[in-house]
Amino acid sequence: EAQVTQNPRYLITVTGKKLTVTCSQNMNHEYMSWYRQDPGLGLRQIYYSMNVEVTDKGDVPEGYKVSRKEKRNFPLILESPSPNQTSLYFCASSPRVGAGGELFFGEGSRLTVL
Amino acid sequence: AQTVTQSQPEMSVQEAETVTLSCTYDTSESNYYLFWYKQPPSRQMILVIRQEAYKQQNATENRFSVNFQKAAKSFSLKISDSQLGDTAMYFCAFFLYGNKLVFGAGTILRVKS
Numbered sequence: 001e002a003q004v005t006q007n008p009r010y011l012i013t014v015t016g017k018k019l020t021v022t023c024s025q026n027m028n029h030e031y032m033s034w035y036r037q038d039p040g041l042g043l044r045q046i047y048y049s050m051n052v053e054v055t056d057k058g059d060v061p062e063g064y065k066v067s068r069k070e071k072r073n074f075p076l077i078l079e080s081p082s083p084n085q086t087s088l089y090f091c092a093s094s095p096r097v098g099a100g101g102e103l104f105f106g107e108g109s110r111l112t113v114l
Numbered sequence: 115a116q117t118v119t120q121s122q123p124e125m126s127v128q129e130a131e132t133v134t135l136s137c138t139y140d141t142s143e144s145n146y147y148l149f150w151y152k153q154p155p156s157r158q159m160i161l162v163i164r165q166e167a168y169k170q171q172n173a174t175e176n177r178f179s180v181n182f183q184k185a186a187k188s189f190s191l192k193i194s195d196s197q198l199g200d201t202a203m204y205f206c207a208f209f210l211y212g213n214k215l216v217f218g219a220g221t222i223l224r225v226k227s
Contacts, residue, residue: 040123092159
């Protein structure tokens with residue numbers, strides 16, 4: 001089944017404790033991206049990647065890191081989480097780089113930072 | 115910077131009726147794409163409909179259609195024969211060549227029986 005898989009789906013952590021949210025897609029998509037969803041703000045892009053070893057900042061990259069060492073994986077790293085990073089996170093991928101192709105979303109990861 | 119505005123935070127509609135969700139955007143670009151995504155209570159993001167800016171014809175997908183007014187920078191979603199399963203948060207999104215995707219704040223739609 002074609003899908004984007006995120007883990008963990010739910011996580012409660014404490015300020016400063018490094019964490020990684022994994023994202024994997026099995027559709028051989030070149031484009032992958034991370035978003036955070038906050039009430040009243042919609043989804044905001046954190047980072048995106050057009051291909052392996054190519055990443056770029058979105059609108060809200062502060063406090064996050066990403067890497068794209070393999071085509072299928074695009075982990076989101078929070079080196080020192082803070083309470084303002086409490087949010088719902090989505091990973092997405094698309095087969096058509098730069099052509100407005102449909103985004104396929106993961107099921108979301110609810111992160112709470114205490 | 116590109117922005118997307120959804121001016122209706124919440125809307126409700128009776129089952130089988132028609133409802134229109136509004137979306138406006140701001141850009142100086144001429145080539146872009148517009149989307150409506152649906153997010154039901156399960157949180158899954160589901161593509162509803164897609165419009166390419168260079169196409170004048172409005173996109174249609176079954177009960178869902180758009181009214182794309184490029185000059186006015188408006189992209190509204192019409193849902194006909196509303197069903198209980200249409201209850202969800204709806205996001206308008208603007209995609210600019212170069213992979214920058216901008217979402218609106220969303221509209222919660224409640225379909226009442």
